[in-house]
Amino acid sequence: MTDHSTDHSTDHSTDHMPGRARSRRLIHLSAAVLSLTYGLAAAQDTAHAEKTAHAEKTAHADRTVHTEAAARPGNSIQESLDRLVRSDGFPAALASVRGRDGRVRDYTAGVADLRTRAKAPVDGYVRIGSNTKTFTAVVVLQLAGEGRVRLDEPIETYLPGLVRGGGGDGRRITVRQLLQHTSGLPDYTAFLAEDPLSHRNTYMQPRELLDMALKEKARFRPGAKWEYSNTNYLVAGLLIEKVTRRPLAEQIDQRIVRRLGLRHTYLPDAGDRSVRAPHPKGYHRDEPDEPLTDVTRWDPSQAWAAGGMISTPRDVNRFFGAVLGGELLEPEQLREMRTTVRADGLGKxxxxxxxxxxxxLSCGGLAWGHGGDIFGYHTGNAVTEDGRAAAVAVTRLPGSLEALGHVDKAVDAALCS
Structure with missing residues (x-):
């Protein structure tokens, strides 16, 4: 497999930190198969979700699902999920795996609801956090293929006067640097991570979030290095809306979701704090000795283009397989997407x-994906060029780098088994 690469270094560290500081650090570590991506969003239990529950369950039942409900001897994938629940304290773990033979198998462990002890649903809806960034990037690259956006053009061209101040200058930051996290823009989520539960029901407009980031000094000169910042994709979402004159959610739905037939994937409408049924509830705590809080309901406006989407493990695999397989982008744009820089903060x-x-991968070769974090949910996922795919979702943020590594190993094991 060829990695279209350029050598950019980074000093993004992965130091260990105690208590609440460690929790915030984990959130800021970013996304991928070997780490976190920060988002923020919403959840379930609303009247709308109850009304649609029966229809969604029926739709799931109609799908060809090969479910592994219990562990079998030598079944490393199911055993990995069981360990995530038993040893790492995740209330639930869900996985969908597509093997070399093209067969799809779904797995579950744990419970969907700590109070009722209901079983985790097969291929249930979860918040996919920063996997949203890949959807946003695909739309921008599609616009580039249509000649409506140029990757090496300053964002000032499309959003005049929007990015100004100590946090960055839109006249010096290109569209490419936004999508590749080499812009130097500060991360607005640092402000929200200080007291996350207090923001659960707060609607925030993209410009409000951008203003938070621009109060800080730029992290570095644009293009100087790589450093993960959700602010980049906030601006990319605004760029999409300015160029198309249509809402971001509509563009993602028309250009990606409907095109691929992703029946269980969506960016929630503004203010919609629910998650469609069936879904496992998401939980959160800041300190190890605190009880878990049900955070399924959350206003998704705080994540938006950077991390607000909801999907299922099976749909996540379908999407990333389509990206890598060239179903959504022309060859030129896919080459641009796969041109990489070093991202040491995401793992070796x-x-x-x-x-x-x-x-x-531990078995050789590369896996391609993203991964995502949002309060209540963490997703690790990747696909390979020969058609293998794996997505593992758990229903709380990993409380340690060790627990995070166990999710990553479950993805690796699924792809290498």
């Missing part, structure tokens, strides 16, 4: 393209 050997991450 990880590299970041335009909303797409390459990671070495």
């Amino acid at each position: 050997g990880a590299r970041y393209g335009l909303g797409l991450i390459s990671t070495p």
